[in-house]
Structure formats: C-alpha cells, structure tokens
Amino acid sequence: NAGVMQNPRHLVRRRGQEARLRCSPMKGHSHVYWYRQLPEEGLKFMVYLQKENIIDESGMPKERFSAEFPKEGPSILRIQQVVRGDSAAYFCASSADEGNEQYFGPGTRLTVT
C-alpha cells in the first residue's frame, strides 16, 4: 500500500516563474493537507482540501498561492511568480477522513534562484 506520493522531490525555479507541486494521497484517502517548512523551523499549515473543495485555507498567502484537489488526479499546490522567500520544503499529508491521522509525504524542496 503506497504511502503519500509527492513530486517532484526537488524543484528549482527562477524568480517570476511558476511552481506546481503534486500530491497523490494514500489509497482510500480523500482529505489532503499542505504544509510549508522553512529551514530549522516547524511545519506551518497552509490549506486543507477534500475532493473538489477547499475546506480551510487560513494558512495560505492571499496572493500567488492556490491549491486544488480535483475529482480525478493529484492535489496541486500552485505558486505563481515565485520569489526567493518561497524557497522551502512543502509537505502534503492525507487522511481517510477529517478525524483520522494525517500521513505525510516525503516533501518537495523548492529552490528559487
């Protein structure tokens, strides 16, 4: 039973480009969470999605960031016009329902040059 998959594992973008991070939840999980981690810091919650719905986006920056979890396919975290401050590790987690444990993926390390 495959765990949470994230790709790419490493992503390098120049300032002003777009970054697309993908997350495939564990089989049978329909709840996805995105977190951002800066070096030497803990994870910061960004957004919680269920299939086709954004439930809580209180941790998402108001501009340039968006997330979706379509009916088919992976969840996507999209960062437009990236800046150096967006460089971080982005982790996705999934759960079977809103009360169950969250299982984390290996993360995508975004570097903005």
Next chain:
Amino acid sequence: LAKTTQPISMDSYEGQEVNITCSHNNIATNDYITWYQQFPSQGPRFIIQGYKTKVTNEVASLFIPADRKSSTLSLPRVSLSDTAVYYCLGKGWTGGYNKLIFGAGTRLAVHP
C-alpha cells in the same frame, strides 16, 4: 488549539532513556496531545497520541498528568537512528476537522 513549548535541543547516548517534556498550559478540553518524529529530508511520522495518564506503544510512552498542562515523551534505550526532530502538538477539533499545529520541535542528537 494549544500552543506548545518544548526544549530546542537535547543530547543523549545510545542505550539511554530519553524524556522530552512539552508544556501546553492552555490546552483545550477536547485537545489531544500528539507527537511526531521527523528525520532530515523526510515528512513527519506519527509516534504516539494521548489524552491523559499514560499511553504506551512499541515505539514510545507518553505521560500526561491530571492537569494536562504538560506531557512527557519517553523513548526507551535510544539508538543512533532515533536522532531526529520531535514535535509535540495539540491536536484539536476546529472548523470541522482535526487541525495540527506544529511548533519548532526538539532536535534530539543520539551519540555513540
């Protein structure tokens, strides 16, 4: 959700027992205390969770006193592979789901 405070770092040696204490003075009645472990370049991994008294699994024990203002994660006989960051979280039901709030964590270094 509870704001948690834990030591920034700890050092230990192989074979020793390690106790990491976390303070959560404003924990809500419905909040659980949850601990995660994170190795470098990996996502966090659930270790243990409790509400009060003592919980034990194959990896660790968790002690929560009656007032629930603190908790202690106990790792018996640590090995080098236990070197990681350990996060104490208050997990509470908010907005219709269990929300996790991570702090900075405790960096545990196990030495030979």
